Amino acid sequence: MDHSSGSDAILERLLSLHPKVIDLSLDRMERVLGALGNPEARIPPAIHLAGTNGKGSTQAMIRAGLEADGSRVHAYTSPHLARFHERIRLAGELISEPALAHHLARCEAANDGQPITFFEITTAAAFLAFAETPADWTLLEVGLGGRLDATNVMTPALSVITPVSIDHQQFLGETLPEIAGEKAGIIKRGVPCVVGPQEDAALAVIEARAERLRAPLLAYGQHWHVWEERGRLIFQDERGLLDLPLPNLPGGHQIVNAGAALAALRHLDASEDACEAAVTRADWPARMQRLTRGPLIEASGTAELYLDGGHNPAAGEAVAAVLATLPKRPTHLVCGMLNTKDIGGFLRPLAAQAVSLTAVSIPGEANTLPAQETAAAARAVGIDADTADSVRDAVTAITASDPAARILICGSLYLAGRILRENG
Numbered sequence: 001m002d003h004s005s006g007s008d009a010i011l012e013r014l015l016s017l018h019p020k021v022i023d024l025s026l027d028r029m030e031r032v033l034g035a036l037g038n039p040e041a042r043i044p045p046a047i048h049l050a051g052t053n054g055k056g057s058t059q060a061m062i063r064a065g066l067e068a069d070g071s072r073v074h075a076y077t078s079p080h081l082a083r084f085h086e087r088i089r090l091a092g093e094l095i096s097e098p099a100l101a102h103h104l105a106r107c108e109a110a111n112d113g114q115p116i117t118f119f120e121i122t123t124a125a126a127f128l129a130f131a132e133t134p135a136d137w138t139l140l141e142v143g144l145g146g147r148l149d150a151t152n153v154m155t156p157a158l159s160v161i162t163p164v165s166i167d168h169q170q171f172l173g174e175t176l177p178e179i180a181g182e183k184a185g186i187i188k189r190g191v192p193c194v195v196g197p198q199e200d201a202a203l204a205v206i207e208a209r210a211e212r213l214r215a216p217l218l219a220y221g222q223h224w225h226v227w228e229e230r231g232r233l234i235f236q237d238e239r240g241l242l243d244l245p246l247p248n249l250p251g252g253h254q255i256v257n258a259g260a261a262l263a264a265l266r267h268l269d270a271s272e273d274a275c276e277a278a279v280t281r282a283d284w285p286a287r288m289q290r291l292t293r294g295p296l297i298e299a300s301g302t303a304e305l306y307l308d309g310g311h312n313p314a315a316g317e318a319v320a321a322v323l324a325t326l327p328k329r330p331t332h333l334v335c336g337m338l339n340t341k342d343i344g345g346f347l348r349p350l351a352a353q354a355v356s357l358t359a360v361s362i363p364g365e366a367n368t369l370p371a372q373e374t375a376a377a378a379r380a381v382g383i384d385a386d387t388a389d390s391v392r393d394a395v396t397a398i399t400a401s402d403p404a405a406r407i408l409i410c411g412s413l414y415l416a417g418r419i420l421r422e423n424g
Helices: 007-014 027-035 055-068 097-111 118-132 176-184 200-212 253-267 272-280 295-300 313-325 343-350 371-380 391-401 413-423
Strands: 046-050 073-076 088-090 137-141 158-161 193-195 217-219 224-229 232-237 240-245 304-307 331-335 354-359 385-387 406-410
Touching (some): 007 118, 046 055, 055 137, 055 272, 193 253, 200 217, 224 253, 240 272, 253 272, 253 313, 295 304, 313 343, 331 371, 354 371, 391 413, 406 413
Parallel strands (some): 046 137, 046 158, 158 193, 193 217, 304 406, 331 406
Antiparallel strands (some): 073 088, 224 232
């Protein structure tokens, strides 16, 4: 198949239009959208999600709920895992190759060679696709931050802010209030906003902005509550109680993500069936996903293989909490990370659960942390660590010494994506 005119070739060219991978500002975005006739003003009613952790899972649950009620739903997420098309879902289906190439080519022509980041121009392509494909709802996940994120160029029907914690300090600020201020930048005048559990300092910033813009808040602990009771998920708001199965996405942290999704769905008058579907039918890969096929499974013998893309301290805590609930087996980590992350913060919570860590460099990734440095960071938090040339070598070595192992490949969505391309 000739890719020279397809999306791959265009995406490759678009990567070279701006020297910086990330440059938070809205003027380039507004310029290209203007040249395209402002498609962002014509998309179906939008639900806009920001937050440090849980945006993707919460969005997946909202989508499952809306679709169970018969709605056609567009969805925008990032980054992708195996292929770019995953970022743009049109009325329930991943965007086709011809449609993606067509919309990207139009954006490239409209931009006319001017500086624009890869994320900005591909977000413009998503808006174009959403505006020209009929649907009932558009789910938009913020790429980074909120206030100056490329998605923040439209007025949604509902905003959602999932838990805010420290990540991406080089772009969003060093303190929790600064970062919360960036996330709260998605709040629009008069538009209701669902807020997941927050530290007090973050909540104060979100509340102040909402008050200034007269945006009604639907906040965890005030307007809605969610908890686990006797193996069920209980959700309560002013409309009453919901008694639902636990989320199909594993981990205690998915309880609060489900709560935010349910608060959003109830605000949109979704049915009780939709609320149940939200927690039982969400699909979100590389979140403590059990691998069941592919070359790595063949190499792993009787070991259990899991994959997770989380990479910051809150994700490390969430993964450690899931591991603690699984049946007892020695857990070995295979970890590759980017050099922009808080490696110690991610690994520290995992130290109590992991017997060993084998560090790898992420193949084909310029910003990978060298395996030696990941291993050193693991030793510094008390995990016995070694390095391997590849994930497959790591898995083979672990299973040779511990056939009953549980192996978790973790540390980066980029690493997770490579694994899923070959084993998903």
